[in-house]
Amino acid sequence: MNLSNFYFLNVTLRYYLPTAAIALLILYYLLRRESVQQFLGSCRQRAAYWILTGILAVVGLFSVFNYVATDYYRFDSYLNAYEFYHYYIGTKYAREVGYTEMYAASLVADSETGMKWKDKTGTLRDLSTGQRVNHKQILDNAAFYKDKFSPERWEEFKKDIVWFKDRLVQHRWNGILRDKGYNGTPVWTMLVGSFLSNRISTDSEWGMLFLSLLDPLLILITFLIVLWAFGPRTALLMIVLLGTNYMMKWWHMKGAYLRTDWAMCLVMSAALIRKNKLTAAGILTGYAALARIFPAVLVIGILAKLFWNLMELFLKLSKKLYKRLGFPQQPLEVRLLGAVTLVFMLVLLGWRSLCFFKGVALPWLGSENPGVGNFFSFLFSNEAGYSPVLQVGVFTIWLLFGVVLAVIALWGFWKNLLKRKYVYFLIAFALTCGVLLGASQVFWKGTDYWQQYTTKIAKHNTDISTWRVGYKYIFMADFGDDFSYINKAFVDWQPKVRSQWYQEKQSQWWETQILILLLTVLACIGLKDYRAYILGFVPLFFLVSPTYYYYIMLLLPLLFFAPRIEQGRYGLGLALMYLTGMSGYWFYDLWKQNYGTYYWLSFQVLIMVLYMLALAYIENIRSFMEMQKTGETPKKDEDGAPQDDESQAPLPEAACPQTEAL
Secondary structure, eight states, rough: OOOOGGGHHHHHHHHHHHHHHOOOOOOOHHHTHHHHHHHHHHHHHHHHHHHHHHHHHHHHHHHHHHHHHHHTHHHOOOOOOOHHHHHHHHHHHHHHHHSSSHHHHHHHHHHHHOOOOTTTOEEEEOOOTTSSHHHHHHHHTTTHHHTOOHHHHHHHHHHHHHHHHHSSSSHHHHHHHHHHHOOOOHHHHHHIIIEEEEEESSSSSHHHHHHHTHHHHHHHHOOOOHHHHOOOOHHHHHHHHHHHGGTTTSSGSSSSSSSSSHHHHHHHHHHHHTTEEEEEEEEHHHHHHHHHHHGGGGGHHHHHHHHHHHHHHHHHHHHHHHHHHHGGGGGGHHHHHHHHHHHHHHHHHHHHHHHHHIIIHHHHHTSSSSOOOHHHHHHTOOTTTOOOHHHHHHHHHHHHHHHHHHHHHHHHTTTTOOOOHHHHHHHHHHHHHHHHHHHHHHHTSSSHHHHHHHHHHHHHHHSOTTTTTTTTHHHEEEOTOOOTTTSSSGGGGGOOOOOHHHHHTTOOOOHHHHHHHHHHHHHHGGOOHHHHHHHHHHHHHOOOOOOOGGOOOOOOOOHHGGGGTHHHHHHHHHHHHHHHHHHHHHHHHHHSSSSHHHHHHOOOOHHHHHHHHHHHHHHHHHHHHHHHHHSSSSOOOOTTTTTOGGGGGOOOOOOOGGGGOO
8 A cells, every 4th residue: 555645635634643741741740740649649630641642653654654654655665766776786796896986887887788878968977076977978888887787786786777767756866866876884784785785686575675665673672672671661761752843854864774773872872871781782872873874972971971970980089189198187278278278270271271172173173184293293383473482381281280180090990989880881882983994994905995985975074065055154154234033924934055155164163162072071970871972962953053853863962852741841841852853844834945945944953952051050950959858869760770660650550549430
């Protein structure tokens, strides 16, 4: 059955389902109010909770239907041949076509199997330059591309090209050779190409169907792991977001070939951390990082937790040293003099560090080549008006402080004075990355394939695409000096992209990045481990701007809000996520796939991540106040993490007391 026939129903469901979820959030919130609890009693409250969860399950089932029925069968087939072409051909024939010659080789194979490609412009994309090239130029050099294949591999390549041609209508096949190519990392290419693409032939319809079902299977596994780690309510709320959000609606990742593995690994990592399985989470995060690179930013949260644990140990050792040196027995004036001197030195170091940041770090980060050698060029220069001697001195102090912390970390780990789980996460992450990188060097027989990849991705990142979502596309937005939100109709609230601003305002850009990073690290100090991990999404949003459909990763910050929706501020954050997902359809009706749609989606995600950051600080303040009031740390779960509301959800009982019978 072709579910695209239900499109009229999907148009309704994409608004009704998230609205129903928001209504349920309100009811869950009310159910935890003391007045409601007193009115209902424990048995009725328990029954009401599970009735709401049952309704949420129905909403979740409809969301699954909406997800499958929206764009999965857009071209009368479950398998998305357009996306599949790039990732199947790109992994199977990586040794022959690399990152730059897939389209050219495909055109030559097309010409030998009955030319289907007939674009009116007569051009296709040259993936080595990103520019358009006349197809005749490619065909005149057909031997150059064929020579990269053995005779057997060329025949197989032609057979695979015919398979895709048969499943793509004319304009889709024309467009496929004008796209931007294959962007999987060499590690991902090695793994997927070796274990799947080169083992499952296009001759096997069932085999190709199996490949196209890997993404739904991963989503199902992720749902089950979230169910295990967080409970049914959070898992169902996640499914509603997946099934209705505009940025997860499109066909790019549906019926495709392992497009969601990295995102599901990140969500599973948060769930594993919630269950105190940090080593397994480190492995999955390492895989995600080498599958798509930018997920590596998520390591910031656990690094921050280790840093604050290390600083706690550093302060304890400092206090012991203070006592051992006999300072508590010194006269008051000596102790005051020492305290004033210490404060003065710290203020002086802070001031000179700020000068170092402005005079060395910012210019270096904003330079065309921010390499190690270039850093020392800025360090020894006085272009910003700061003394090179002082700059070197400040750098040396921080370097020595880093060495001291590293020594304390090793000693603390050895003596079991540090929380080893953070170290295990980072070791697992580093080993996963190291092993996969090393294996890829051997597999590709050197670094050439990696160099091709970095060159292509660097070019890809410098291109301006109005389909991308992230802080960068807010940073480059220009509404004009005379723009008025009041006098303009909303349809005219579409800015222009000023790509030159990104180059001209590098100092402002990096000031923002460093500020957000510092705020995130500081916010992690009192957070639970999984929440600190998820908070890494904040600097990720500011630092990278992937194409909108990569925002399937919004399932990760959902786990920041969903377990605590009984507290209204978290329910508000989750409601904002659902509203953002719905608004995308409205923006699309106004501006289609143009900048206005993705600017305003970026703006809403910006509000969400800043709200996450604010909530993290509120959590820290409330935890600190509770400790000051009671002298005890907040109540813990069995895994050592302070409780979430869903972990305290009322469980069903066989029977209610007669006094509270329904």
